[in-house]
Amino acid sequence: xxxxxxxxxxxxxxxxxxxxxxxxxxxxxxxxxxxxxxxxxxxxxxxxxxxxxxxxxxxxxxxxxxxxxxxxxxxxxxxxxxxxxxxxxxxxxxxxxxxxxxxxxxxxxxxxxxxxxxxxxxxxxxxxxxxxxxxxxxxxxxxxxxxxxxxxxxxxxxxxxxxxxxxxxxxxxxxxxxxxxxxxxxxxxxxxxxxxxxxxxxxxxxxxxxxxxxxxxxxxxxxxxxxxxxxxxxxxxxxxxxxxxxxxxxxxxxxxxxxxxxxxxxxxxxxxxxxxxxxxxxxxxxxxxxxxxxxxxxxxxxxxxxxxxxxxxxxxxxxxxxxxxxxxxxxxxxxxxxxxxxxxxxxxxxxxxxxxxxxxxxxxxxxxxxxxxxxxxxxxxxxxxxxxxxxxxxxxxxxx
Numbered sequence: 136x137x138x139x140x141x142x143x144x145x146x147x148x149x150x151x152x153x154x155x156x157x158x159x160x161x162x163x164x165x166x167x168x169x170x171x172x173x174x175x176x177x178x179x180x181x182x183x184x185x186x187x188x189x190x191x192x193x194x195x196x197x198x199x200x201x202x203x204x205x206x207x208x209x210x211x212x213x214x215x216x217x218x219x220x221x222x223x224x225x226x227x228x229x230x231x232x233x234x235x236x237x238x239x240x241x242x243x244x245x246x247x248x249x250x251x252x253x254x255x256x257x258x259x260x261x262x263x264x265x266x267x268x269x270x271x272x273x274x275x276x277x278x279x280x281x282x283x284x285x286x287x288x289x290x291x292x293x294x295x296x297x298x299x300x301x302x303x304x305x306x307x308x309x310x311x312x313x314x315x316x317x318x319x320x321x322x323x324x325x326x327x328x329x330x331x332x333x334x335x336x337x338x339x340x341x342x343x344x345x346x347x348x349x350x351x352x353x354x355x356x357x358x359x360x361x362x363x364x365x366x367x368x369x370x371x372x373x374x375x376x377x378x379x380x381x382x383x384x385x386x387x388x389x390x391x392x393x394x395x396x397x398x399x400x401x402x403x404x405x406x407x408x409x410x411x412x413x414x415x416x417x418x419x420x421x422x423x424x425x426x427x428x429x430x431x432x433x434x435x436x437x438x439x440x441x442x443x444x445x446x447x448x449x450x451x452x453x454x455x456x457x458x459x460x461x462x463x464x465x466x467x468x469x470x471x472x473x474x475x476x477x478x479x480x481x482x483x484x485x486x487x488x489x490x491x492x493x494x495x496x497x498x499x500x501x502x503x504x505x506x507x508x509x510x511x512x513x514x515x516x517x518x519x520x521x522x523x524x525x526x527x528x529x530x531x532x533x534x535x
Contacts, residue, residue: 141182142417145170149416164268164419164478165512171423176431184424192490197371198414199483200385203298204367205411206291207389208396208404222461223288226471230450230457231293234262237449242503245437249499252307256492257500259301260485261445261507265478266290267415268512269519272474277527282467285458286474294480295386299327301484302380305491329379331387337370338391345395356399360406363396367407415479422482425489426505429498434506442506446514450475466529470522477511 149156149163156166174182185191238258242249266273266286273283303323310319345362348354354362367385374384396403451472458468485504489497 138182138184138420141170141174142167142420145420146413146416162268162270162516163416165516167416167419168423168426168512171420172427173423175424176427180424184421186421186424186486186489192487195418195483195486195490196381197368198418199294199298199487200371200381201367201407201411201414202479202483203295203382203386204370204389205404205408206295207386208363208393209291209408222285222458222463223292225457225461226285226289226454227292227296230453231262231289231296233453233457234450235259235297237453238262238445241441241444241449245441246499250308250496252304253492253496253499256301256304256308256488256496257503259297259304260481260488260500260504261442261477262450263293263297263477263480263484264290264450264475265294265480266476267478268476269474269515272519272523275523277523277530278470279467279526281462282470285463285471295383297480297484298382298386299323299380301487302326302382305488308492308496326378326380327383329377330374330381330383333374333377333379333384334370334387335391337366337373337384338388341366341388341392342395345399349399356403359399359403363392363404364407364410366392418479418482418486421486422505422508425482425485425501426509429502429505434502438502438506439510441503442510445503445507446475446477446511447473466526470526474515474519474522476515477508481508 145167149166153163156162174180175184235255235258238261239251239254242254242257243251246254264286272278273287275283303319306319306323307316341362345354345359349356349359366388370384370388371381373379375381451469454472454475455468458471463471481504485501488500488504491497492500
């Protein structure tokens with residue numbers, strides 16, 4: 136309860152000073168992470184957090200479900216680019232898998248003797264990009280729209296594609312001595328199949344009911360915001376109750392409901408977006424605790440090098456070459472490759488790894504995650520404004 140009070144108090148304080156702090160390049164993720172480090176560190180912390188409790192595990196899963204639903208509903212159509220591909224399919228289905236594979240191989244070189252499944256889990260944790268640390272970049276009109284569109288779509292959908300693979304790899308680590316690989320594959324496919332069915336059924340049913348209620352005058356766009364808020368929780372709960380994957384169900388529900396939500400208008404998704412943002416702030420606060428705990432005994436150079444590689448070569452090369460011939464010039468491809476910031480998605484996956492894996496395996500994953508996210512907050516936070524200014528100067532030169 137104390138942790139909840141502290142997070143809500145920080146949220147209130149942030150709302151009062153957000154614009155002023157933004158002038159000093161202090162973002163909400165950075166502020167909440169620092170608060171988490173300061174308030175949760177040591178043997179007798181001011182704000183104790185127990186990440187091993189069952190309630191914490193379930194809470195983190197709900198956070199991911201809501202974030203996946205929001206990601207599925209908020210990816211913009213970018214109609215002005217309808218005649219030019221933004222390359223999102225190649226980013227999601229080519230660059231992302233190649234990045235994960237390269238990260239797994241890099242882990243094998245830097246951490247010889249480590250279980251391959253553990254290396255795979257770690258790669259799945261550190262490679263998905265999240266735009267929270269550089270969210271202002273998406274609103275910066277100095278940056279070409281097609282670059283912002285590609286990053287926004289990739290950030291919206293990559294965690295939805297990664298989550299079932301992550302769950303499967305974690306299951307292989309946890310059940311390595313009790314279940315065969317075939318049993319795990321069958322179980323994972325069953326979970327995913329049930330989740331997809333739940334997501335399609337719930338998304339379609341919700342869309343029909345919302346349209347009928349609006350058409351009959353029983354509800355308005357403003358009151359239907361509560362319906363949108365309830366959907367990710369309903370999808371997660373319904374899927375888990377029948378043995379499905381709650382993450383996949385929430386994501387598919389969002390995909391099926393997105394068109395209706397945007398047709399309804401009236402900021403129909405505003406409430407669920409606000410709730411997701413509050414949840415994300417709580418995750419950044421928890422990240423502060425993880426960082427403080429894991430770094431007390433120091434961090435090896437191998438982990439730092441792995442984090443740097445994850446943010447640079449392991450993402451840049453697959454992205455740069457995957458979007459070749461898709462309408463991006465060389466500087467735009469460089470921007471796409473570099474601006475793959477890491478954030479809430481990696482943190483949530485890292486927390487789930489801690490709550491499900493053995494202490495030794497969980498520590499390995501969280502160390503890699505913490506270093507990667509911290510480096511991302513610093514490197515991407517510092518470079519995002521210079522990148523935007525470079526695009527502005529480039530546009531000016533091309534018009535003169």
